[in-house]
Amino acid sequence: MPNFHTQTLKPLSYPCTYKETTFSYEAHSKRGNKLVMASMQGEHLLIRIHQKEDGNLLVKGDKVTRPTQASFLQKVLIDFRDVSEAKEIYSNIEPKNFLEVKHSPYLKEIDFFANHFDVKGEIWIEIGFGSGRHLLHQAKKNPHIQFIGLEIHKPSIEQVLKQCELQSIENILVVDYDARLFMEFLPSNVVGRIFVHFPVPWDKKPHRRVFSAAFIEEALRVLHVKGTLELRTDSPLYFEFTFAQMMQLSRADVHVKKNAELEITSKYEDRWRKMEKDIYDVILTNEVASEPISKPDTLHFDMDVDFRKIRDTFKDELLRGEGFFVHFEELFEIDEQSGLIRLSFGANERNEKCYIAIQKGQVSYLPDAILATKSNRAAHTLIKEWFHGICD
Ligand SMILES: C[S@@+](CC[C@H](N)C(=O)[O-])C[C@H]1O[C@@H](n2cnc3c(N)ncnc32)[C@H](O)[C@@H]1O
Known part of the structure; x- marks a missing residue:
């Protein structure tokens, strides 16, 4: 997480612009924490300034508004450091190879799916793509398919966006969003395949898993007839849990495989294979067309407060x-x-x-x-x- 430590920050008069960043206001809490609203290229984010016990200030991006591309945050923090004339005591904001900071056209906010996403053809989804090896491989092999990659780990997202650019892959949209909530944004009957490869097993907290009865229901709704929901896991508990959930469905076409070879293996898979662990596939095929749904709204306030x-x-x-x-x-x-x-x-x-x-x-x-x-x-x-x- 990019941040720097300093003893002092010169007060700014807001709003002000320094190089590429505009700083609009600052806000103070009774606990002595401070927020600064910054924006660059249309992206808004809060800088959080925390008073440490040793008297120094820790300056970092606030988690809630943290941009998916870490390079944005680094750039904003560098501009803030320089405009505030901060003398760094510690810093990790100056990357060794500072790439040009720009929005990737392949990275989409959830707002895009809520308001602008136009389904033009077949969609395949990968949930928790990690290093992206499988997603990138599939996208190159199937250029006519629109891929949606869902991930919540920001460095993985950044890595895949870089690869899309380097390899000129134009049929992937990447979303930084919880896969358990994302399906609600898609129309019914438009997805051909949903891959969930090596999800975090959460063997001790199964309620945190991506798979649940509600998730499977939503996946079936977005899949077209003969579309598939595909789990690949090394966790026997995850395998059994998912299989049992699928068996609860009133009608299900489920195929199970053990130690099947795929064309491409992920980093996780390589590790498990070296350890000679078994790998399970559970493939659920959708057999019925679903009713259309209206997209979920976003929440707003219609009130004035003092x-x-x-x-x-x-x-x-x-x-x-x-x-x-x-x-x-x-x-x-x-x-x-x-x-x-x-x-x-x-x-x-x-x-x-x-x-x-x-x-x-x-x-x-x-x-x-x-x-x-x-x-x-x-x-x-x-x-x-x-x-x-x-x-x-
Ligand atoms: C164990 S890794 C596997 C990565 C990759 N599929 C592979 O096979 O190498 C699980 C990935 O799922 C992501 N993940 C976990 N929960 C998620 C969720 N609710 N929505 C989207 N991604 C999630 C994690 O950030 C992590 O990158």
Whole structure:
């Protein structure tokens, strides 16, 4: 994670632009933490400044708004260091080979799938592509197929984006999003294959696995007739769990293979093969066409609030509903009328971390694409009640 340590930072007068980065405002919390809103090439991110016990300042990107391409964050932090005339005590923000910073056309925000994705032909999906060996191989071999690669590990995403560019592979869209939520954005009956190769086994916490009854149902909905959901794993427990889930379906065409060879092996597979571990494939073929669905909305506020009232009553607070929670973590003040609340909310196993921005009475989420899943909607209602309780 790019960051630097410094003793001092020269105060900035906002807004200001330095080289490629614009700094719009800063916000302070009672705990002594500070946020600075920065933007570069249309990407907005928060810089977090943390007062350490030894008196030094730790400056890094805030996790909630961290861009997928680490090079963006590095560049913004370098501009911030230079405009604030910081003398680094420690730093890892100056990469050895600083590549030109630009958005990859293959990297898509979830907003793209919510509002602009146009299905033109067959789609194949790979979930948790890791080093991307399998995804890149399949995309090169099947140039007429549109691939969607889902991953939550940012260095893996960056690596695959680089390979797409170097090898001129144009039929992959990469998304930094939890695969368990992503399917909701796709229309029914449009996907030919879904690969899930060597997912994290979570043998002690099976509820964290990508596979669940709900996930399989959603996968079947997006698959067209004869489309396949393909698990490849070295974990006998994962294999048994998935097979049992598929057997719960009222109708299922499931094929199982042991130690089948694929054209391409991933880094994980190479490691397990060296250790002579067994490898299991479970392939579920969809047999029925699904009903169309409407895309999930994103959550918004349609209310005005008085920031001063929020600021005066705010405390670190955890509220629970049935199967969901809202944790108001920290409040940051920009000025008398504006500030940010850092919070996490949603279902216990799939929570969102975000900010709520209050600027001149207007309330919005930051980042703004919070998906209206059932638990998120319930949490959103609780958040609105919390605002009303303070401001009405
Ligand atoms: C064990 S690695 C396997 C990577 C690759 N498929 C391979 O075979 O080498 C599992 C990958 O899944 C990703 N992952 C875990 N949970 C995920 C989720 N909910 N959505 C998308 N990707 C996920 C992890 O970041 C990790 O890169």
